[in-house]
Amino acid sequence: MNPIIERTGDRYRLVYDETYATDLDDLWQAVTDQARLARWMALYSGDLRLGGTWQVASDDDPGTPWATGTVTACDPPHSFTTTWHATGEEPTDLVVRLEPVDGGTRLVLAHTGIRSIFYGAGWQTYLERLTDDLAGREVGGEDAWQARFAALKPVYDERFGAI
Numbered sequence: 525m526n527p528i529i530e531r532t533g534d535r536y537r538l539v540y541d542e543t544y545a546t547d548l549d550d551l552w553q554a555v556t557d558q559a560r561l562a563r564w565m566a567l568y569s570g571d572l573r574l575g576g577t578w579q580v581a582s583d584d585d586p587g588t589p590w591a592t593g594t595v596t597a598c599d600p601p602h603s604f605t606t607t608w609h610a611t612g613e614e615p616t617d618l619v620v621r622l623e624p625v626d627g628g629t630r631l632v633l634a635h636t637g638i639r640s641i642f643y644g645a646g647w648q649t650y651l652e653r654l655t656d657d658l659a660g661r662e663v664g665g666e667d668a669w670q671a672r673f674a675a676l677k678p679v680y681d682e683r684f685g686a687i
Contacts, residue, residue: 525648531687537636538643540651544628546658551622551629552601554658564657565650574598578606593618613640644680649673 528539544551554560558568570578572595579589590611597605602622609615616637623630633651635643649672653663 525651527644527648529644529683529687534639535636536638536641536643536684536687537634538638538647539635540633540647541630542651542655543625543630544655544658546628548601548622548624548629550658551631554654555620555622555631556600556604560657564653564663571595572604608635610640641680641684642677644684645673645676648676648680 525540525542527541528537530537530539546554554564556572558572561568567581568578569581570576572578574595574597577592577594579592582588582590592609593606593615595604595606597603603620605617605619607615608618614637616635619632619634619636621632631651633647635647649669652672653669656663
């Protein structure tokens with residue numbers, strides 16, 4: 525993966541553009557259905573529809589969310605926009621767009637307004653896990669996520685540092 529990383533002042537915009545070997549409806553379910561999200565990303569609760577609010581549970585304390593948001597736009601199965609408010613950070617915007625292409629479905633994920641460079645390695649780790657999940661491969665638990673994040677972090681440190 526080679527996301528676009530743009531800087532505006534003290535904030536960044538990350539854009540991932542990947543094609544997944546599955547159809548539009550399956551990828552939409554993978555990125556919006558709570559049970560599917562739990563397989564490759566995290567435990568979400570709430571309402572993942574237009575106007576709905578959501579939260580994602582912390583691995584350390586499932587009763588305490590580490591991020592919350594509100595779905596501000598939604599065009600199933602093509603796109604959604606949500607605020608993304610990680611604990612201790614200012615709210616940001618996340619846009620996910622899907623479109624059928626030869627060989628599968630294209631996903632464009634744009635996260636705007638972030639200050640933490642950790643989102644680079646974090647999103648790549650999650651999107652790689654999505655690839656594995658869609659292919660029926662085991663994605664591993666928290667230890668596997670942490671190991672992959674740690675391997676990617678120096679690459680993203682360098683990329684963000686060069687901007």
